Amino acid sequence: AEERFAANNTLSKAQHELAIGSLPGGNTRTLLHTSPFPLCMKQGKGAYVWDLDGHKYLDLVGELSAGLLGHTHPQVQATIRRTLEETGVSLGATTQHEQALAAELCARFRLARVRMTNSGTEANLHALAAARHVTGRRRVVVFSGAYHGAVLSFPNDHAGDAGDAAPAPAPNTVDRADFVVVPRYNDLALARRVIEAADDLAAVLVEPVQGAAGCIPGGREFLAGVREAARSKGAVFILDEVKTSRLAPHGLGAELGLGPDLVTLGKYIGGGLAFGAFGGREEVMRAYDPRVRGSLAHSGTFNNNTLAMSVGRTVLADVYTPDVCVRFNHKGDRFRERLAEVARGSRLSFTGRGSLIGLHFTEDGTEEITCREDVNRKQRTDLRDLFWFEMLEAGFWITRRGVIALILETPDEELDRFVEAVKNFLERHRDI
Ligand code: PMP
DSSP: OHHHHHHHOHHHHHHHHHHHTTSGGGOSSGGGOOSSOOOOEEEEETTEEEETTOOEEEEOSGGGGTTTTOSOOHHHHHHHHHHHHHTOSOOSSOOHHHHHHHHHHHHHHTOSEEEEESSHHHHHHHHHHHHHHHHOOOEEEEETTEEOSTTOEETOOOTTTTSSSOOOOOOOOSOGGGEEEESSTTOHHHHHHHHHHOSSEEEEEEOSEETTTTSEEOOHHHHHHHHHHHHHTTOEEEEEOTTGGGGSTTOHHHHTTOOOSEEEEEGGGGTTSOOEEEEEOHHHHGGGOTTSTTOOOOOOTTTTOHHHHHHHHHIIIIISOHHHHHHHHHHHHHHHHHHHHHHTTSSEEEEEETTEEEEEEBSSTTSOOOSHHHHHHHBOHHHHHHHHHHHHHTTEEOOTTOEEEOOTTOOHHHHHHHHHHHHHHHHHTTTO
């Protein structure tokens, strides 16, 4: 399959060789490196992408969830054009755009106050800084397999995602000694023990669905228990909803009745532009009020860039409205159920929630996956990679690691076609 891939994609290969001349490994976003070389995309339109060699794919990558709206959403494009013409890109001043988006974010995700950043990584770093500021403490409890951003990965043990042997540790720019890692997600008794034993605890930071670990939902009781444990230690409970805020009208935390102290946001809200935000309770967010003596500085040239601000508001108020959100995630649930149906009895199984879906090839496809350790222990990377190459050949652009983030505009018939392709793959490889 790999040889056919190389033969079918000679222009992507040539482009990769060019890129190697100025980017380490030809890459500026490690996740996008795949062995033997990554496909270079030339264009995206709606739910489709085209590569340099002219192949058309149904986009199931969905920019790892940030591409929820698809590639050329007319309302997003109109907002960008209007903002460019009427406002300009950056005024070196506060603008009405950021206030309008902030009001929308506060109402939608039930936050008292919010601040903008350029990425989800920054949102989490600033949320942690706020927690430290208000508690006067330093340490943070996180969960094994968690991904909270480029420098906040615990651990980044997703080695082999690229189809290479190279391990992928995260750069050590935060002090790892400040983080206490609970060694299993979804194990409440263990989480309680670790949180209770942690000293100098400023925050507990958790994803309600562990995304990069393989799209593994946290149980409602588990998450509520973690929140209670954090509260009884006087630590700030931070819910990383960078990926999951798309899963329910007011975010997954609200859906699960969690009511966190702080929420971090990002991805699709920027409509494809760089975006992040963090917000929550007044007492905590006051840490950033510049009128308060001794408050924290939160800087960033592009925090309030007019394009992301105006697009963010369009996305939440006009496109991804609560109704659309409910319908879309319901469609994702049905899609996953159908996939699970055709894969029953095979080594392929599915996790996830709503419009985010994790595919897992494991030794025993029937065993439940509730944490990253389950994935690591049982994963059949050989099958996963074969699946990837064959899906590409069938016209499906999908992450090598097997995460699907659905795009709003994807036609139902295309999802049918994918279910059929999965069925055919499993029939073709009955022996696996
Ligand atoms: N938190 C979670 C849960 C994420 O999935 C991501 C991105 N994959 C981030 C934070 C970081 O966001 P960004 O890539 O915008 O820095």
